[in-house]
Amino acid sequence: MSALSFELLKTSSDSLARRGRIRTLHATIETPVFMPVGTQATVKTLSPEELMDIGAHIILSNTYHLHLRPGEDVIQGAGGLHKFMNWPRAILTDSGGFQVFSLSTLRKISEEGVEFRSHISGEKRFLSPERSIQVQNALGADIIMAFDECPPYPADREYVLASLLRTTRWAKRSLVAHERSEEQALFGIVQGGMEIDLRRQAAEELVELDFPGYAIGGLSVGEPKPLMNEVLEHTTPFLPQNKPRYLMGVGAPDDLFEGVMRGVDMFDCVLPTRIARNGTVFTASGKLVVRNAANAKDYAPLDEKCDCYVCKNYSRAYIRHLLKAEETFGIRLTSYHNVYFLVKLMEKIRASIENGTFLALRKQFYDAYGYNRDAMC
Amino acid sequence: MSALSFELLKTSSDSLARRGRIRTLHATIETPVFMPVGTQATVKTLSPEELMDIGAHIILSNTYHLHLRPGEDVIQGAGGLHKFMNWPRAILTDSGGFQVFSLSTLRKISEEGVEFRSHISGEKRFLSPERSIQVQNALGADIIMAFDECPPYPADREYVLASLLRTTRWAKRSLVAHERSEEQALFGIVQGGMEIDLRRQAAEELVELDFPGYAIGGLSVGEPKPLMNEVLEHTTPFLPQNKPRYLMGVGAPDDLFEGVMRGVDMFDCVLPTRIARNGTVFTASGKLVVRNAANAKDYAPLDEKCDCYVCKNYSRAYIRHLLKAEETFGIRLTSYHNVYFLVKLMEKIRASIENGTFLALRKQFYDAYGYNRDAMC
Numbered sequence: 145m146s147a148l149s150f151e152l153l154k155t156s157s158d159s160l161a162r163r164g165r166i167r168t169l170h171a172t173i174e175t176p177v178f179m180p181v182g183t184q185a186t187v188k189t190l191s192p193e194e195l196m197d198i199g200a201h202i203i204l205s206n207t208y209h210l211h212l213r214p215g216e217d218v219i220q221g222a223g224g225l226h227k228f229m230n231w232p233r234a235i236l237t238d239s240g241g242f243q244v245f246s247l248s249t250l251r252k253i254s255e256e257g258v259e260f261r262s263h264i265s266g267e268k269r270f271l272s273p274e275r276s277i278q279v280q281n282a283l284g285a286d287i288i289m290a291f292d293e294c295p296p297y298p299a300d301r302e303y304v305l306a307s308l309l310r311t312t313r314w315a316k317r318s319l320v321a322h323e324r325s326e327e328q329a330l331f332g333i334v335q336g337g338m339e340i341d342l343r344r345q346a347a348e349e350l351v352e353l354d355f356p357g358y359a360i361g362g363l364s365v366g367e368p369k370p371l372m373n374e375v376l377e378h379t380t381p382f383l384p385q386n387k388p389r390y391l392m393g394v395g396a397p398d399d400l401f402e403g404v405m406r407g408v409d410m411f412d413c414v415l416p417t418r419i420a421r422n423g424t425v426f427t428a429s430g431k432l433v434v435r436n437a438a439n440a441k442d443y444a445p446l447d448e449k450c451d452c453y454v455c456k457n458y459s460r461a462y463i464r465h466l467l468k469a470e471e472t473f474g475i476r477l478t479s480y481h482n483v484y485f486l487v488k489l490m491e492k493i494r495a496s497i498e499n500g501t502f503l504a505l506r507k508q509f510y511d512a513y514g515y516n517r518d519a520m521c
Numbered sequence: 522m523s524a525l526s527f528e529l530l531k532t533s534s535d536s537l538a539r540r541g542r543i544r545t546l547h548a549t550i551e552t553p554v555f556m557p558v559g560t561q562a563t564v565k566t567l568s569p570e571e572l573m574d575i576g577a578h579i580i581l582s583n584t585y586h587l588h589l590r591p592g593e594d595v596i597q598g599a600g601g602l603h604k605f606m607n608w609p610r611a612i613l614t615d616s617g618g619f620q621v622f623s624l625s626t627l628r629k630i631s632e633e634g635v636e637f638r639s640h641i642s643g644e645k646r647f648l649s650p651e652r653s654i655q656v657q658n659a660l661g662a663d664i665i666m667a668f669d670e671c672p673p674y675p676a677d678r679e680y681v682l683a684s685l686l687r688t689t690r691w692a693k694r695s696l697v698a699h700e701r702s703e704e705q706a707l708f709g710i711v712q713g714g715m716e717i718d719l720r721r722q723a724a725e726e727l728v729e730l731d732f733p734g735y736a737i738g739g740l741s742v743g744e745p746k747p748l749m750n751e752v753l754e755h756t757t758p759f760l761p762q763n764k765p766r767y768l769m770g771v772g773a774p775d776d777l778f779e780g781v782m783r784g785v786d787m788f789d790c791v792l793p794t795r796i797a798r799n800g801t802v803f804t805a806s807g808k809l810v811v812r813n814a815a816n817a818k819d820y821a822p823l824d825e826k827c828d829c830y831v832c833k834n835y836s837r838a839y840i841r842h843l844l845k846a847e848e849t850f851g852i853r854l855t856s857y858h859n860v861y862f863l864v865k866l867m868e869k870i871r872a873s874i875e876n877g878t879f880l881a882l883r884k885q886f887y888d889a890y891g892y893n894r895d896a897m898c
Contacts, residue, residue: 184842184843184846185839185842185843186843186848186850186851188850189849189850189853190850191850191853209846213842213845213846214817214838214841214842214845214846217818218817218818218838218842221818221820221838222820222836222838222839228836228838228839229839230834230835440591440595441594441595441598443598443599457607458607459599459605461591461598461599461605462562462599462605462606462607464591465561465562465590465591465595466561466562466563468591469561469586469590469591471563471565472565472566472849472852472853473563473565473566473567473568474563476566476568476849476853
């Protein structure tokens with residue numbers, strides 16, 4: 145048995161939206177899917193039981209963070225990440241590449257890999273394709289990522305090309321290094337910056353390598369949303385129909401619609417838990433800053449149209465009080481609601497693809513929520 | 522119907538330990554009972570459902586804090602504290618007296634009441650027996666407290682006497698001010714510092730006023746534990762057998778045994794959630810500092826003898842990781858475990874009183890846990 149299977153259940157006639165199903169060792173995942181992010185082996189403030197109640201079947205965790213703290217040996221000693229964090233469903237780990245470039249300092253990139261300083265201890269560390277895969281093999285996630293280089297935005301075309309060629313070489317080394325291909329599916333990552341022809345080149349080179357799935361990296365790194373969408377629609381057509389496609393680090397509500405429309409199956413983003421910590425929540429009619437004084441005596445739920453645990457039991461007034469009083473239960477409630485909002489939005493999107501009403505749902509959602517109101521993720 | 526009934530189910534032949542049952546509008550509470558503290562309308566990090574799972578039937582909340590933020594008008598607008606915080610079982614609110622003396626600055630005490638500055642905004646505020654009861658009537662807890670003055674430790678006998686006489690006068694004014702005696706039971710508070718004869722005097726004066734229950738205040742304020750226990754055993758004998766007795770702000774494991782042995786029925790303390798935030802947990806063999814490096818690869822549960830949600834599902838290694846990484850889920854887990862530990866300890870104590878084995882349980886517990894190891898609460 146292979147570590148992952150993908151079934152394409154339905155395609156659309158009026159867009160590239162697809163309805164699929166991924167099976168891994170730990171879960172069956174209906175796609176398109178939003179994956180909540182558990183950077184440090186916990187989706188901030190939430191329990192595994194809450195994530196299951198919400199309807200999450202796969203979560204993401206970060207190789208870079210777990211490698212630095214607590215270290216993959218600690219997690220391996222517990223019997224792997226699933227057991228360590230008490231999460232029985234699927235997990236995806238990234239390669240650490242993105243964080244090495246965005247979080248650490250004093251990077252030295254060579255063909256061999258990247259030397260960097262830990263953002264926690266300041267110690268010198270080294271990640272390479274082999275090392276990243278070794279760490280990910282120890283963590284034991286259902287889906288793991290090839291080690292890649294993510295160019296900044298903006299970047300010179302020459303730099304992007306060199307980086308993409310290196311990413312392809314690193315993808316090959318990642319494949320060779322992978323020792324648990326029966327249990328863990330290794331995805332390749334398409335880079336290429338904002339250069340449309342380089343995105344095609346990257347996709348075609350990776351497809352040659354026959355990964356069980358493909359990620360699209362290097363988007364939502366500061367570029368305008370229309371540019372992200374343009375690059376995206378010039379990337380997915382070069383990926384195989386019969387493999388899942390994962391748009392990394394993207395997951396504002398409008399991004400989910402735009403990505404699905406362009407043929408993406410998987411998304412992840414820290415946005416729902418991050419804005420929750422700042423006291424902001426998603427609602428059917430746009431974002432709401434619960435912390436605002438206007439909510440002091442507002443006894444309505446966060447979102448009148450939501451049927452989540454939080455909206456059934458708590459008022460804006462109570463949640464605002466908790467946030468103002470710096471009570472962590474307030475952030476638990478806003479985090480729960482926001483993750484629920486995106487997971488349920490994906491459920492609605494899946495149903496709309498099945499019914500052939502995806503574009504209608506998109507229009508209806510934007511009419512109520514507004515388009516492009518979210519910060520980049 | 523009165524707001525509270527108390528049934529004395531069993532007394533002990535070898536100590537003052539008693540097994541009882543309190544009924545309020547929202548709950549039936551088996552005593553002796555430990556009440557988790559929800560200072561700001563939330564038991565830090567925990568949901569109401571978790572508290573119910575743990576087996577809590579009554580929690581405490583603080584008038585001083587809720588009066589300052591969000592203000593009792595906000596809570597009254599929600600339909601009272603139970604609805605505001607989604608807690609269907611019983612609530613006890615203190616009077617604010619203790620916090621006015623311990624948290625606020627620039628206090629001016631007069632016969633009328635106490636002028637103080639808010640520890641949050643610095644604003645001048647005023648609390649008096651009438652104002653405290655008015656706030657507590659608006660909050661709507663099942664059990665409310667008379668407004669009292671809590672002398673510091675140490676304090677002159679003259680000061681303690683004057684303060685106690687004022688507290689008795691304030692108790693009378695609290696009774697007169699109370700407008701919801703059909704729904705809320707008002708307890709008097711016995712003060713008297715460490716002066717044994719004044720404790721008796723205070724108790725006798727309050728008993729004259731025929732409160733439905735009596736609190737013992739002004740203990741665990743810095744005095745040595747043997748002194749606290751001595752004062753306690755010279756106080757409870759002057760309180761009526763047929764009314765509940767509540768030892769305020771006390772709740773380390775050994776304090777529970779010592780209080781029960783001296784005839785106390787109710788306890789509250791922030792200790793379990795406070796030490797949880799510092800990464801320390803109760804176990805059958807004493808306190809454990811989970812944050813310590815020794816636990817980095819310890820895959821045992823927090824307490825091998827505990828059957829709580831946390832101990833069934835998570836290791837010391839995982840919880841230590843969360844605490845080191847400053848993930849609030851770590852504090853959720855230590856808080857859950859610690860509150861469970863005290864609530865279950867009380868269950869065992871109640872069973873031992875029923876079986877006539879309370880003193881044997883006390884000895885057994887101390888042999889494993891150690892006596893007086895806990896910081897004052």
